[in-house]
Amino acid sequence: MSSTTIKTGLVFSALVAVQLPAHALEFTGYLRGGLGESSGSGSQRCFKLQGAQSKYRLGNECEQYAELSLEQEFVTLDDGSRVGAFGMGSLYNQYDRTPTFNGERGEIRLPQAYGYWKNVAALNGGSLWAGRRYYKRNDISISDFYYWNQSATGGGIENVELGGLKYSLAFSRKDNFNQKDYVNRYDFNVAGFDTNPNGSLEVGVSYLxxxxxxxxANSGWALTLQHKQQNFMGWNGVNTIALQRGQGPGTGLGSTGDNNLSSADVSYRILDFFDWQITPRWGGQVAAVYQKDRRPNGDDLRWTSLGGRLVYGISEQFKFSTELGHDRVQAPGGTRQLSKITLAPTWSPKGPQFKSPTEVRLFYTYATWNRAAQQAADRYDPDSALSSTGAFGSDLHGSNIGLHIDHSW
Incomplete structure (x- = not known):
């Protein structure tokens, strides 16, 4: 952990210690973990295709992960605005490994530590912030795919309402711990375009x-258009469509990509996912992603992903979840394919809905892949689940069984 991170943590700890009687210190968090066995050898091994940017999560997570957050509002001003600070520590550790501070086996980090001034009257309800922050993250939950993620270390002005639209501008220099170079990144978002009944559009532009x-090195840019439709098809749910294009380091499509890439390096992405909760006991999500990475050196990739999770509540505290996912990557050397299915009877004490804050699952996961996927794993990720040196050897299929806990508060 760097000295800068430690100093930031000490500053934040000092801030949250200054509690005013009228403003309580809020403690929230999230954790997941479990145990499992594979049909190969040893403990659970998770299935992810080389070249795919995500994997379907249910019964396919091989780590302990925790987030612990503290938020303290220090004062409420006469205009109703609030000044405060937020911080989060996180722990990530793969199964059968011991956490270390250097990140080789695990990660103990401070992913968020920022101050804010919210609901400022002079900004028409907008906010100011500065620090390290998860900022405007958009994800597909069943695959944990953050397709539009503007998180960074920096500052900005957010959600200033003008003419019925909300404007945000952020400046940052570093958006992930593994980023080697500091890059000036500017993110400009406009949200609130009413396109149709119950439909809204948001536009975002990033310049790096x-x-x-x-x-x-090179500069780059990215553009995202995102449309959300409430009560899609008359169901109690939300459908999201996003179109993205980036070039150079903008091929990160919202985050900072490789600044060695030039304007000839271009990435396109289109995705659609639908969340629904038709009844208190019947919910789920389906998702489709297509991405094309065009590279002048010939290393073009085309990634297609299609999957869904169906959840049915057997009672007020028990439900049954089924998830099916397929990833396909067209790359030099052949087309890689991976399919997986998971069956998971689940205890859900806070209700049987699709997105429940607490779940304890028994799961069985079966996956199958082709020879091209195995060869890519041998080359880029030896000893992983799909490789010929991994738990399943030369087989092109494998399975896991286990217990998993997912809890937020």
Missing amino acids: DKPSNRPN
């Missing part, structure tokens, strides 16, 4: 300047 210490 080239690092001053890298003369051979």
Whole structure:
């Protein structure tokens, strides 16, 4: 952990210790973990296709993960605005490994530590913020795919309402711990376009300047259009469609990509996912993603993903979840394919709905893949589940059985 991160953590700890009687310190968190066995050898091994940017999660998570968050509002001003601070510590550790501070086996980090001034009257209800923050993250929950994620270390002005629209502008320099170079990134978002009854559109543009210490690096940009439709098809649910295009380091499509890429390196993405909760006991999500990465060196990739999770409540505290997912990557050397299915009877004490804050699952997961997928795993990720040196050897299929806990508060 860097000295900067430690200093930031100490500053935040000092801030949250200054509690005013009228403003309580809020503690929230999230954790997941479990245990499992594979049909190969040893403990559970998870299935992910090389070149795919996500994997379907149910019965396919091989780590302990926790987030612990503290938020303290210090004062409420006369205009109703609030000044406060937020911080989050996280722990990530793969099964059968011991956490370390250098991230080789596990990660103990401070992913969020920022101050804010919310609901400022002079900004028409907008906010100011500065620090390290999860900012405007959009994801497909069944695959944990953050397709539009503008998180970063920086600051900005957010959700300033003008003419019925909400404007946000952020400046940042670093958006992930593994990013080697500091990159000036500017994210501009406009939300609230009413396109049709119950439908709204948001537009986002990112510009990434080239690092001053890298003369051979490049600048880039990305554009995202996202439409959300409430009560889609008359169901109690939300349908989301996103269109994205980026070039150069903008091929991160919202986050900071490789600044060695030039304007000839282009990525396109289109996705659609639908969340529904038709009745208190009948819910789920389906998702489809298509991405094309065009590279002048010939390393073009085309990733297609299609999957869904269906959840049915047997009673007020028990439900049954089924998830089916398929990923396909067209790449030099052949077309890779991976399919997996999971069956999971689940105890859900806070209700049987699709998105429940507490779940304890028994699961069985079966996956099958082709030879091209195995060869890609051998080359890029030896000893992983799909590789010939992994738990399943030369087989092109495998399964896991286990127990998993998912809880937020």
